[in-house]
Amino acid sequence: MIRHFASAAPRLRRMCVLALGAGTALTLAACGSGSDTGAAAKPAASKSPAPQGIITIAAAKAVVDSYESANNRANKARDERLLSTVESGQLNEQSAADYKQYPTWSAKKKKEYGTSFFYQNRTYYIPAAGTASWFAVKATSSYGDHPEALLIFDKTGGSGTYKMTMAFYTPKDEPFPTIAVDKYGLAQVANPSQKVGERSPSELGGLYEDFFESGGTKKAAKVFASSDSSKESTKVYQERNDGKLAAYTTKKYFAQDPAHPTVYALKLAGGGVVTGFPTAHTQEEMLKPQYMSSFQIGPNDEEAVYDQSKRTVITDTFQGQGLAEMSPASKPKVLSIEYRMTDSR
Known part of the structure; x- marks a missing residue:
């Protein structure tokens, strides 16, 4: 799914967890405030102490509850x-843009954005310490047509506090x-710089921008499998010079x-990796x-939020985040x- 000019649903991440032990991948049923239900696979017996996750389930619950509030x-x-205080990274760049452009939205969109929502059927993937x-x-997500989401919480900016840094639908x-999880239920992290086939997760963001720069003809179409997002x-790109100004202007895209720049990657059960990348x-x-x-x-209404002046060149910056298998x-x-x-300038 790609949203280039329009803003997406409000970002409220409500998670509920069952406080079990340290760092287990945990699947939960739907819950509301004060309702924690679910179960996790039992760790396999071992003579040595079971490895601990980077965060306990109870602490993870506190992180996401704080984010929700x-x-x-x-x-x-x-x-x-x-x-x-609870959000950072590419996600916060996008949320801050939503706030700035809020005055340009319709009354319906404003109402939807301010409506609380939460997540159901949750599974936590916690790596080993x-x-x-x-x-x-x-x-x-409880919002709209209930899309499935993958949310990333990381310690950023040297604060030592977990914040949501990426969210994908x-x-x-x-x-x-x-x-993939190991026998203790811990998620297995992949190295973003290590190749999976011919490319590494850390390469995807820059390569993907070729879809905008050339329609994918120079690099992207050869690198990526066809998907709704790539299409x-x-x-x-193909429709860049359509519209009422087409006779007077030329539109181009440039990767930035x-x-x-942080890239996140987790190993998959059947081999391979799922990765969240910035672009x-x-x-x-x-x-x-x-x-x-x-x-x-x-400038259009969204551009005028940043610069109301008329000009011979309008340059807009777009910050993105993608999820790839x-x-x-x-x-x-x-x-x-x-x-x-x-x-916009």
């Missing part, structure tokens, strides 16, 4: 400072890959370094040479990708 209040008030600084949660018709990204690009809309001295381009035997498949305009 702060995000719910922040969304209603569009309070960036409050949200930044010493293998990672982050953990993941797979869940079903996959369509119902896109089966979510099975994440929609290619469509953005993402604001937050970014600029969109440049420029007057054709013959109109440079006589005309200027007026990687297999040694096939091309990486992007399951979900989403962008927000975060600046």
Whole structure:
């Protein structure tokens, strides 16, 4: 799924967990406030002490409950400072953009954004201590058509506090890959720099931007398996010069370094990796040479939030985050990708 110009659903992450032991991959049924139910596989017997996760289930519950409370209040008030206490990374870049562009939305969209929601059917994927600084949660959103989500919580900025740094949503018709856990129920982290087949997770963000730069003809179409996300990204390129300004302007895309470069990767049960990667690009809309001295381009409502002036070139920055399944035997498949305009000049 790709959202290039439009904002997505409000980001309220409500998780409930059963406080079991240290670091177990835990699947939970639906729950509301004060209702913790579910079960986890029992660790296999071992003569040596079982390895511990980077965080206990009880502590993970506290992290996500804190996120829920702060995000719910922040969304209603569009309070960036409050949200930044529980959210970071590419996700926070996008959320901050939502808050800035909120005045341009319809009344219906504003109401939807301020409505609380939570996640059901949750599974926590907690790596062993010493293998990672982050953990993941797979869940079903109560919002809209109940898409499946993968959420990443990491310690960022040297604060020592877990914050949500990435969130991905996959369509119902896109089966979510099975994440690997060891005999103790701990998630197995993959090295983002290690190749899975011909590419590594850390390469995907830069390569994906070719769908916007060239429609995928230079690199991306050869690297990635076809998916709804890749098709929609290619469509953005193909339709870049459609519309009422097409006779006067030319639109181009240029890959950029993402604001937050961290890549996350977990091993899959059947081999391979599922990875969350950051990505970014600029969109440049420029007057054709013959109109440079006589005309200027007026920004749209979202662009005007950052710069209201008319100009001969409008350059918009988009920060994105993508989720991909990687297999040694096939091309990486992007399951979900989403962008927000975060600046215009």
